[in-house]
Amino acid sequence: MTRVRIENLVRSYGTVQVLKDVSLDITPGEFLVLLGPSGCGKSTLLSAIAGLDEVQSGRIHFDDRDVTALEPNEREIGMVFQSYALYPTMTARANMAFALRVSGATKAQMEERVTWAANLLQITHLLDRKPGQLSGGQRQRVAIGRALVRQARLFLFDEPLSNLDAKLRNEMRAEIKSLHERLGATFIFVTHDQIEAMTLATRVAVMSGGIIQQIGTPEDIYRRPATRFVADFVGSPAMSFLDATLADQTLDIGPARIDLSAYAFAKPPAPGPVTFGIRPERVSVHPEVTLGTHPARLTAREPMGADTLLWLDLHGQRLSARVPPEIGPALQDTVHIGFDPAGISLFDPKSGLRL
Amino acid sequence: MTISHRTRPRLRPRTVAQLVLLPTILLTVIGYHGSILWTIVLSFTPSRMLPVYRWTGFDMYERLLNTERWQVAYQNLFIFGGLYIGFCLLFGLVLAILLDQGVKGRSILQTIFLYPIALSFVVTGLAWKWLLNPTTGLQDFVRSLGWENFTLDLLSSPDRAIYTLVIAGVWHSAGLTMVILFAGLQSIDHEIWRASRVDGIPRWRMYLHVVIPMLWPVVVTCLVLLSMNVVRSYELIVVLTGGGPGFSTDVPAKFIIDHYFARQSVCLASAAETLRLLTVAAILAISALSRRGGEAAT
């Protein structure tokens, strides 16, 4: 269990800044997921934490120890790479024991650690095979096993599941989660997959363009996105955004007027143009006029199995609604929609910040 | 059903390819394999200047194996070959690892070490001959710097002349080995290196336990290329030592050519050629086996 404190980290390649003043405080035993689109600097941040890449400025502390200048092996970490990075000339057993062997552990110690990790990951029967004779999921387990044997207190994962097929990915996801619970160590996990982030994390840090946009519990990130980017990136199907005008306690989208008395503003609101965001599952669709609904035109239906996504046109602006599959077919072209006040997010159209 | 669609018989692409290749195949079979066969046949005859077809069995082989010059030549093949291949691989590997470690001026170094390959063995031999010539080369140069007693006469000593050949050969081919091995090193997944840093594995152990074993198929390729150079080592020896002093630096290739063309002993030369061929076949078989062994290991 390690507390990881990152202060004002900057990393650039030539003149391009890939990490722009990143600060992060990770509590001991946490499962932190770094989430963001490809190329946003997640791997770079993870490499900096591991000590694999030098940083231009900023400091990294593990507990009270400043590790900024330490080599990766001096940081007591275990790391799992996207390509697994197993040593192809060695058996799974030798792969897992190599670090121990080099550090001068006895045969009995190596045997004990490898057996422990192999039992935990259920790869005991694979120990005498070389990586070339293992499937993707099995290699993944060996790679995790290699990270486990050294009794690290911090584990780093760089998109470890992205090379697996969907079914295996779900399995390994559950397994990594239970591994975290059993070990109690701090996990930092990089992914571009929001489902992984939502299911695994105790906290998610959403990154974009070398900046941490928001850090919070998965629920926080989903329910109260701090920026329009986070709102857009997290959630599938995505949140709808509409141009609106803010008055005192109400909001106008064209002629439709929405009551905002239940909305928790981050700071006292100023009247003017805002971006109105609503998640598809927070839009209710009715065939008849009811209280607090607005007429809209139904433009398309997308059945998704468990539910149906409806595409709607509200006074010239597009939004989507997620409804039970029975509702979709019965609807006419003109429907009446309502917004759940708890599902509304408002953003400043210029800065993209939550209001 | 399909036949009814065909209005006229057409040549399948495969047949066309075979037809195009036919002249080459014929040339190879007749010119190359035919010559080999002819050589083997001649080695069982008493032919002198011109072929005579009279069976004499293994007489020529017996004579050959009892010829001291052949014994020296055949032995030299292994002394020269072993040292040449060994040092080429050693220097090539060390240089490739240095380059891989990101030594400054990588491209300049690469060019310097690669230059000798552009030269033929003839030019290499001439260059080293001048360099080692007592009156014009290194010895004279060092003496002119003040060390009046400096002597460097590698070429005139029967015991040492063969090592001179090794030096010149390694100088010529180590760069090639370096480039091939370097390409192999560069193709290794860089995440493996990162994993080794997290594991705290020293670089030399990575090279020893992981990287060089991974490179095994590339090493075998180098071995085959270098072996071919050894078997064909004719020009270098003719130019640099002429097989001398005495026969001390003779090799099978030179022995064979001398006996074919200078000494008009076609039968003996053919027997020698057949033995050389068998040696090459043996080397190829061993390398094929070890390549398979290397694949099984990875």
Ligand SMILES: Nc1ncnc2c1ncn2[C@@H]1O[C@H](COP(=O)(O)OP(=O)(O)O)[C@@H](O)[C@H]1O
């Ligand atoms: N060696 C490098 N040289 C130059 N730019 C790099 C290098 N490595 C990564 N980058 C840049 O840094 C940015 C972040 O990369 P990375 O951290 O790998 O992104 P992610 O893991 O989030 O997909 C990318 O835009 C990439 O182009």
Ligand SMILES: [Mg+2]
């Ligand atoms: Mg990445």
